[in-house]
Amino acid sequence: KAGVTQTPRYLIKTRGQQVTLSCSPISGHRSVSWYQQTPGQGLQFLFEYFSETQRNKGNFPGRFSGRQFSNSRSEMNVSTLELGDSALYLCASSLAADYEQYFGPGTRLTVT
Amino acid sequence: AQSVTQLDSQVPVFEEAPVELRCNYSSSVSVYLFWYVQYPNQGLQLLLKYLSGSTLVKGINGFEAEFNKSQTSFHLRKPSVHISDTAEYFCAVSDIQGGSEKLVFGKGTKLTVNP
Numbered sequence: 364k365a366g367v368t369q370t371p372r373y374l375i376k377t378r379g380q381q382v383t384l385s386c387s388p389i390s391g392h393r394s395v396s397w398y399q400q401t402p403g404q405g406l407q408f409l410f411e412y413f414s415e416t417q418r419n420k421g422n423f424p425g426r427f428s429g430r431q432f433s434n435s436r437s438e439m440n441v442s443t444l445e446l447g448d449s450a451l452y453l454c455a456s457s458l459a460a461d462y463e464q465y466f467g468p469g470t471r472l473t474v475t
Numbered sequence: 476a477q478s479v480t481q482l483d484s485q486v487p488v489f490e491e492a493p494v495e496l497r498c499n500y501s502s503s504v505s506v507y508l509f510w511y512v513q514y515p516n517q518g519l520q521l522l523l524k525y526l527s528g529s530t531l532v533k534g535i536n537g538f539e540a541e542f543n544k545s546q547t548s549f550h551l552r553k554p555s556v557h558i559s560d561t562a563e564y565f566c567a568v569s570d571i572q573g574g575s576e577k578l579v580f581g582k583g584t585k586l587t588v589n590p
Binding site for chain 2: 367394396398405406407408411413418419421453455457462463464465466467468469
């Protein structure tokens with residue numbers, strides 16, 4: 364069974380631009396969560412989607428948004444990029460019933 | 476709000492020595508607890524989880540953890556480490572709200588296994 368895939372793996376953007384990251388969950392998984400990982404703040408929860416609905420949201424500004432499609436694939440968007448948005452963005456999928464989240468390799472975003 | 480404290484940011488050990496990575500959590504409700512490992516330039520891989528039942532949980536790669544409710548701890552142990560265990564380890568608690576599973580992570584412990 365294929366794991367969680369994230370594209371692109373690396374991204375360099377300029378301050379003020381916007382970016383879209385993509386996540387394809389494990390087949391059959393309907394829950395997709397996003398996390399931001401930085402050296403200073405560690406791993407922080409961004410949001411979680413289940414059946415195309417956002418079920419939970421972390422403490423991030425409105426510049427961070429996401430969506431989930433009918434095939435469970437998810438995208439997250441960051442608008443008006445700031446230098447502090449440089450991070451590893453991790454996507455995780457789960458069956459939503461066994462409390463086990465499977466993580467993708469992440470997208471490394473660098474904002475210059 | 477739930478929180479997780481990993482007491483050691485870095486732990487250096489020699490190969491074949493035992494290791495314990497410490498984790499304490501705070502929560503006002505029953506929790507589910509996890510240990511994840513992250514190798515350089517990779518995502519997180521689940522080592523083991525505690526949902527209920529036996530307080531001693533065995534995971535992959537020879538790791539185990541013990542849930543101690545009275546001390547609100549979930550320490551990770553391995554009796555004999557290998558060079559390949561060098562990685563960063565994260566303790567996490569599951570914050571379940573309305574069916575949504577949000578993981579709250581500790582700051583991580585970097586384990587370095589030296590020859």
